[in-house]
Amino acid sequence: MFSATRAPYSAILAAGQIKASQMKQEHSALYPEEESGILTFTKRSRPVETLIQAFLFFCASVSIFTTLGIIIVLGVESSAFFREVSLLEFLTGTTWQPTIGMFGILPLLNATLMTSLVAMLVALPLGLGVAIYLAEYASERIRETLKPILEVLAGVPTVVYGYFALTVVTPFLRSILGQDTIEVYNTLSAGLVMGVLILPLISSMCEDALSSVPRSLREAAYAMGATKLETSVKIIVPAAFSGIAAAFILGLSRAVGETMIVALAAGAGPNFTLNPLKAAETMTGHIVRISGGDISYDSMDYRSLFAIALVLFIVTLLLNAMSRRIVKKYREVYE
Amino acid sequence: MTVDAGHSAASRTDFSSNLAGRHSTSARWRLVFMASTILAITFLGALILTIIDDAFGYVLMVDAVDQKSLEQDGVPLLEMDANGLRAVIEENLSNRRQRALNRELPFEERSTADLLEIVLAEIVKPEVVATYTLYESLFNKRAIVDNASTAWPDSTLVFRSWVSMRFLSSSQTARPMTTGVLTAVKGTLLTIAITLLFAFPVGIAAAIWLEEYATDNKLNRFIQVNIYNLAGVPSIIYGMLGLAVFVRVLEPLTSGSAFGVTASGEVANGRTVLSAGLTLAILILPVIIINAQEALRAISGSLRHSSLALGATKWQTIWHHVLPASFDRILTGTVLAVSRAIGETAPLVVVGASTFLTQDPSGVFSKFTTLPIQIYQWTSRPQPEFRHIAAAAIVVLLALMLSLNAFAIVTRNRLRKQKRFG
Numbered sequence: 001m002f003s004a005t006r007a008p009y010s011a012i013l014a015a016g017q018i019k020a021s022q023m024k025q026e027h028s029a030l031y032p033e034e035e036s037g038i039l040t041f042t043k044r045s046r047p048v049e050t051l052i053q054a055f056l057f058f059c060a061s062v063s064i065f066t067t068l069g070i071i072i073v074l075g076v077e078s079s080a081f082f083r084e085v086s087l088l089e090f091l092t093g094t095t096w097q098p099t100i101g102m103f104g105i106l107p108l109l110n111a112t113l114m115t116s117l118v119a120m121l122v123a124l125p126l127g128l129g130v131a132i133y134l135a136e137y138a139s140e141r142i143r144e145t146l147k148p149i150l151e152v153l154a155g156v157p158t159v160v161y162g163y164f165a166l167t168v169v170t171p172f173l174r175s176i177l178g179q180d181t182i183e184v185y186n187t188l189s190a191g192l193v194m195g196v197l198i199l200p201l202i203s204s205m206c207e208d209a210l211s212s213v214p215r216s217l218r219e220a221a222y223a224m225g226a227t228k229l230e231t232s233v234k235i236i237v238p239a240a241f242s243g244i245a246a247a248f249i250l251g252l253s254r255a256v257g258e259t260m261i262v263a264l265a266a267g268a269g270p271n272f273t274l275n276p277l278k279a280a281e282t283m284t285g286h287i288v289r290i291s292g293g294d295i296s297y298d299s300m301d302y303r304s305l306f307a308i309a310l311v312l313f314i315v316t317l318l319l320n321a322m323s324r325r326i327v328k329k330y331r332e333v334y335e
Numbered sequence: 336m337t338v339d340a341g342h343s344a345a346s347r348t349d350f351s352s353n354l355a356g357r358h359s360t361s362a363r364w365r366l367v368f369m370a371s372t373i374l375a376i377t378f379l380g381a382l383i384l385t386i387i388d389d390a391f392g393y394v395l396m397v398d399a400v401d402q403k404s405l406e407q408d409g410v411p412l413l414e415m416d417a418n419g420l421r422a423v424i425e426e427n428l429s430n431r432r433q434r435a436l437n438r439e440l441p442f443e444e445r446s447t448a449d450l451l452e453i454v455l456a457e458i459v460k461p462e463v464v465a466t467y468t469l470y471e472s473l474f475n476k477r478a479i480v481d482n483a484s485t486a487w488p489d490s491t492l493v494f495r496s497w498v499s500m501r502f503l504s505s506s507q508t509a510r511p512m513t514t515g516v517l518t519a520v521k522g523t524l525l526t527i528a529i530t531l532l533f534a535f536p537v538g539i540a541a542a543i544w545l546e547e548y549a550t551d552n553k554l555n556r557f558i559q560v561n562i563y564n565l566a567g568v569p570s571i572i573y574g575m576l577g578l579a580v581f582v583r584v585l586e587p588l589t590s591g592s593a594f595g596v597t598a599s600g601e602v603a604n605g606r607t608v609l610s611a612g613l614t615l616a617i618l619i620l621p622v623i624i625i626n627a628q629e630a631l632r633a634i635s636g637s638l639r640h641s642s643l644a645l646g647a648t649k650w651q652t653i654w655h656h657v658l659p660a661s662f663d664r665i666l667t668g669t670v671l672a673v674s675r676a677i678g679e680t681a682p683l684v685v686v687g688a689s690t691f692l693t694q695d696p697s698g699v700f701s702k703f704t705t706l707p708i709q710i711y712q713w714t715s716r717p718q719p720e721f722r723h724i725a726a727a728a729i730v731v732l733l734a735l736m737l738s739l740n741a742f743a744i745v746t747r748n749r750l751r752k753q754k755r756f757g
Contacts, residue, residue, distance in 0.1 A: 052650050053548060059540035060549070063562045063624070066617055070572060073579040129371030137365055138372075146372065153379045155736070157678025159707045160382070160729050163714045167722055168385050196378045203375070229361035250567070257569025259681035260707075264714055284571050284681065291574075291685045297583065309575045313568065320567035 074313060077306030084300065090307065096270035096286075098301050105311060107272035111187055111280035115262055116255035118191025118276060119198055123251055126195070127202030128237075128244065134203070135210035136232045147204075154200035162264030165193035170265060177277070185267035185279035194261050198251045205250065209243020210236055242330035246323040253319035257312060259284040283308050386733075389726030393467040393476075394495045395483050396512075399460035400427070412454065420450035427458045452513055463512065464490060466719050497727035506695055507704070511720035516709065516731050518695045522608065523677060523705040523735070525696055529612025530619065530676050535669060537616075538623030539658075545624070546631040547653055566621040574685030577614030582606055582687060589613070591700030606687030609699040614686050615679060619672040626668025630661040663750040670743035674736050680707040706732045 082090070085103045093104015130150070134143050170189040174182050182188070213236050221231040237244065267279025268289055281289070287305050295302050402412050405427070407419045415423070421442055424433065436442070436453065445453075455461065464487055467479055472494065483492050505515025541562075549555035586605035587593040634657050642652040658665075688708040696703050706728060713725035 046648060049648055049650050053544075056540045056544035056548060059537045060544040060555075060558050062537055062541065063558060063565055063621065066565060066576070066620070067561055069580055070568070070576050073576055074572075077579065126371045126375060129368045130375050133365075133368035133372045137368060146376070149376055149379060153375065155674060155678075156379075156382065157680070157707055157732065157736075159678070159680040159710050159714075160386075160732075163710060163725055163729065164382050164385060166714060167389070168381070196375075199375055199378075227357050227361035229364045230357070233364075253567060257571065259569070259571045260711065263681070264711065284569065287571055287575070288681055288684050291578065291687075292690070306575060306579075309572055313572050316567060316569055317564065320564060324563070 070313065074306055074310040077303050078310045081300065081303035081307045085304075085307075094272050098304060101300075103300075103304055103307075105283075105308065107270040108281060108283045108286055108308065109311070110272060110274070111262075111266065111270075112256055112282040112284070114187045114274070114276055114280065115191040115194060115258075115266060115282055116252060118188060119194035119255040119258075120248070120252055122192055122195025123198040123202050123255075124248055127199050127247070127251070128206055130199070130203040131206035131210055132232050132237070135207045136228065136236065150200045150203060153196070154204075158197060158258065158260040159264070161193050161197050162260040162262075165189050165261055165265035169193055182277040183267070183279050185265060186277050187262075187266050187280050187282075188276040190262045190264075190266035191276065193265065194255055194258055197258065197261065198254055201254060202247050202251045205247035206240075206244050209240035209247065212243070213239045242326050245330075246327045249319050249323040249326065253316045253323070256319070257284065257316050259288055263288045283312050386726050386729050388468045388470050389723050390497050390730050391469040392472040392495065392497075392723070393479055393492055394463055395465040395467075395479075395487060395490050395492050396461045397464055397487055397490045399462065400458055401489075402459055405454070405458070412459070413451070415447075415451075417445075417447045417450055420447065420454055423454055423458065424450065432457065452508075456508075456510065456513065461512065463720050466723055497723045498730045502727055503731065507692055507709075509691070511718070511724050514724060516706065516728055518692050519704050519706045519709040519728070520731065520735070522692075522696050522703040522708075525608045525699065525701075526612045526615060526683075526703060526705055527673060527677060529609060529699060530615040531669075531673060533613060534616040534620050534623055534672070538620050538669070539627050539665065541620075541624045542627035542631055543653060543658075546628050547649070547657070562621045562624055566625060570618055570679055571681045571685060573614055573618040574682030576617065577610060577682060577686040581610035581613050585610075589700075604687075606689070606702060607700050608696055608703045611683050611686050611688070611703050611705070612699070614682055615676045618679065618682060619676045622672040622675065623669055626672065627665050630664030630668060631657065633664060634661050663747045666743055666747055666750070670740060674739060677736055677739070678707055678732070680705075680711050683708055684711070706735070 081103075090103055090105055092106065093102060094106045095102040095104050096107050134146060138146065166189075169192055170182075170184065170186065173186075173189055174184075217235055217239060218231055221235045226235070262282045262285040266285055267281055268285070269279065269281055270286065271278060271280040273280055287308055290301060290305055405412050405423055407415065407422060410419060412423070424442065428436075433442075436457075442450070465483075467475075471479065480492065483490055502515050503520075504517055505513065507516075507518040508514045545555065545559060545562075549558075581589050582605040589607050589610045590605045591607070591609075638656055638660060639652055642656045643649070647655070683703075683705060688704050689702045690704075690712060692702060692704050694701075710725050710728045710732065713721045713728060716722075
């Protein structure tokens, strides 16, 4: 059959009597399945789709430009700073007084660590307590009511917490401890309020970790005669430990980078002290205070802010990376 | 690990003999866990109560010039029309000061409220001698009145709501009794508009790339990890980035000089609404991307497959089916991110918010201040009046955030009703 139909076609072709367009018509009449590319398996080019795809990729890569921007900006300004101040002096000096050329970051770093430590001392036990209560003890209805309330606590702007620290917590502490023992600006008050700020973050992350421990573990513990407390503390909390540790580290990272509470309540002026009742300025507090005033772009003051920001950036980046690593590496996987 | 813990606990304790003791320990700790939860919620309550406590209360004022002496034909000062107020100004203010004010804006063109403001500020000069919180005003009223009549016999005691229509509709002034949040609210809305305009499309597009197009290769994995990292960078670092890039490097663009725009009389030097909005956009971009990715991931694969099977291209599938189906979730995620942007303070201080603005921001190239910045400024003042003003501004800020969230919830519910499937 094929040879029969093909014969006239090739005969015409051989004779060379018809034009190319006629030949094509003839061809598609004889082989309809080959027409208009139905059987062509090459991808049709769609310029609009390609363009859209390129745009989408560009938008996704904005995040890379942001990171690059942060690294370049902090790097360039800091390197200008470190040409005049040695890295050793910067990291080990105990006085930060730009007016006389003393750039030792320790007083600022120390204040940051103190406020963060106080915050974690508040947020970790309370946050874990809240998480255990919500995940293990509370009924479904109580949990559904309490969780949004805690989310509201997390959504309040930090400057409002700063206001709260300065106008409520500090006067309260001063009335308990005495006006002379505790200064108007102090790291204790800032740290306590920061703990409240971080509490919802820690409690929600811990609760997620506790809830993801499978039910069978609880039931096995109860079957062995364990009480609710023993089940929670000896079985569930250890099983969810990686999530809890990750929450703790992420909370610490938030505390280190937190700005407005310490800017309002911890004090204005670097002070190298281990006494939480005294005023001391943190890294973030210093950046905000100096950049909020009139600052000339070509001064050491300006560049020193970028050096502080670089330290802050590295510390928080390491903490965040550590948190993710812990989750990845030590998570107990249940079938 | 878990098995070990359980095993050692079992071998150490005798289960049957001490059962009552173990159960009472369990009950005691239950109370401890409950107490920590109650404590956390108490903090929220204390926070809200403090703000309300400071936003209302008695104010004790002493006028430098008695208001009664300024009455014109028996009309008290506060009820006068513009002509009456102009007469008061002419009578009581020095010629030099009158000329100076007239040069700023002729008296004939000023509004009644504006004129009253001048009379109060330049002639009456009421001075606040004491302010009280709502709690004191309600429960210690007798002591307040006694104190007022003995210590300041000429004083007037008024109950003041620091949040008032006047507070909402007045621009910023230097005095706590007359200042308002209009300048800051305008600044906040303009800044957030810029933020949304940039962060929303870019964020959604990036999420679409990562969820729908990206193949599992090194570059895309790097982008993803990078976004998670950016979400954890402290906001003040973004402020430094904004200061260096938008305020300094891109100054010709962000100050508007490249477009031939010059701010009227004020030199903003790149410290503009535009710089602030872009800084916040970069700040919330990772959050928007992560939320949008979760929204897209929640859409089932069968929706995509049926669209593709009917011959739609990939982009047609995304645009006509995946995006509409996930839009309610994307909206919720975006509103959460925008709420965060509205409350951000530190990066805007670093980018260069103005401490005092005489003019409301009029466009993207104006100098700016926002509500959180004002709260920061007012809280850090030592005078007690500013504490009340800060509380009032906090009420406005929280109301703004709340209404935004309410709007999002209503819109989301409406979208859900319209949705045919998914």
